Amino acid sequence: MPKIVDHHKQKEKLAEAAWRVILREGMERASVRNIAEEAGLSAGSLRHYFSTQSELLAFSMEMVSVRVKERIRGLPFTGEPIADAQLLLWELLPIDEERRAEMAVWLAFTAKALSDPLLQPLKDEIYAEMKLGMVSVIEELFNRYHSTASKEERALEAERLYALLDGLAIHSIMKPAEVDAGVMKSVIKQHINSICRNDPAAGG
Amino acid sequence: MPKIVDHHKQKEKLAEAAWRVILREGMERASVRNIAEEAGLSAGSLRHYFSTQSELLAFSMEMVSVRVKERIRGLPFTGEPIADAQLLLWELLPIDEERRAEMAVWLAFTAKALSDPLLQPLKDEIYAEMKLGMVSVIEELFNRYHSTASKEERALEAERLYALLDGLAIHSIMKPAEVDAGVMKSVIKQHINSICRNDPAAGG
Structure with a gap:
């Protein structure tokens, strides 16, 4: 071998x-x-x-994805939904140099995948994996804090969380001094707290 | 002339x-x-x-920016903060073909601006303009619904809203069938409602 x-x-x-x-x-x-x-x-x-160049770029992107998954497997999850959600979400944000480089590769890869059909299956796979991660974060939070929430409410919250996460990451890549690790962590904290405080029965 | x-x-x-x-x-x-x-x-x-190519790309991006601002000036704002916020935010999302094209140009431009110093001033200008727009949306909402909220809370909510908006737009470009106009509008609606329902004094 x-x-x-x-x-x-x-x-x-x-x-x-x-x-x-x-x-x-x-x-x-x-x-x-x-x-x-x-x-x-x-x-x-x-x-x-x-x-081809596309093959090489797909492999580079896959390497990012494998590394992120390895780091997530090593996180010290406790079973407490709010703390575990924060731990996972912070791991997916560009909070240090290594993660900033990964995120910049992801952004360049995503922009290129829009016009390169060979990169689309991998782009779709990464999107689906990330989405599944967000769905499971929301499930854990809702099962504890809003067990009566409907399937539709949960799906909407998963997309809201995922969009927030990617938007924060991109802003941090674009404006590192303005959207730094502290800002990103505060925004995620505020978002999770606000989800756990909301009463879905109150409408929305 | x-x-x-x-x-x-x-x-x-x-x-x-x-x-x-x-x-x-x-x-x-x-x-x-x-x-x-x-x-x-x-x-x-x-x-x-x-x-140079950079000059042409900067001009193309500026044209997107000018068009978006023209459309925003023409929106039928009513003075009611929640309705006005929705009107403005929807205008900034890729809800039809014209806006999808603008957003795809923005994404490609942003990815390129990361490694092209000539594009950075315009990228920074657009970021700052958008951020200012988000700050004013949050100001209107908070002045009506949480007039006691601190400057820090308002700044955090403006970044949260801006990140959500850009994240949704990118997901819609990546996965048009999954994150369609209906999903984007529902997520924004849910977000605005949740901001107006929250009591900042309850912690976060």
């Missing part, structure tokens, strides 16, 4: 080179040639691992 | 050609050559109007 491991390691190295190029120069400069140069390889050797 | 008007008209025509290329093929294909071809001009004539 060592050959397969090496092959995967080399792909990871190339994906990381792609990240650096995207972060530094933008997606439109992330050509096979530039990424190969960044990784210290010839464009020909890069094509041994990825036959 | 007719010459100046013609010059501006020609720039608009080029900006619209840029939109079409961005929407159809993505930002990385929006080269001076491709945009000139789309507009039926030579790359040389395009350079008569825009000396």
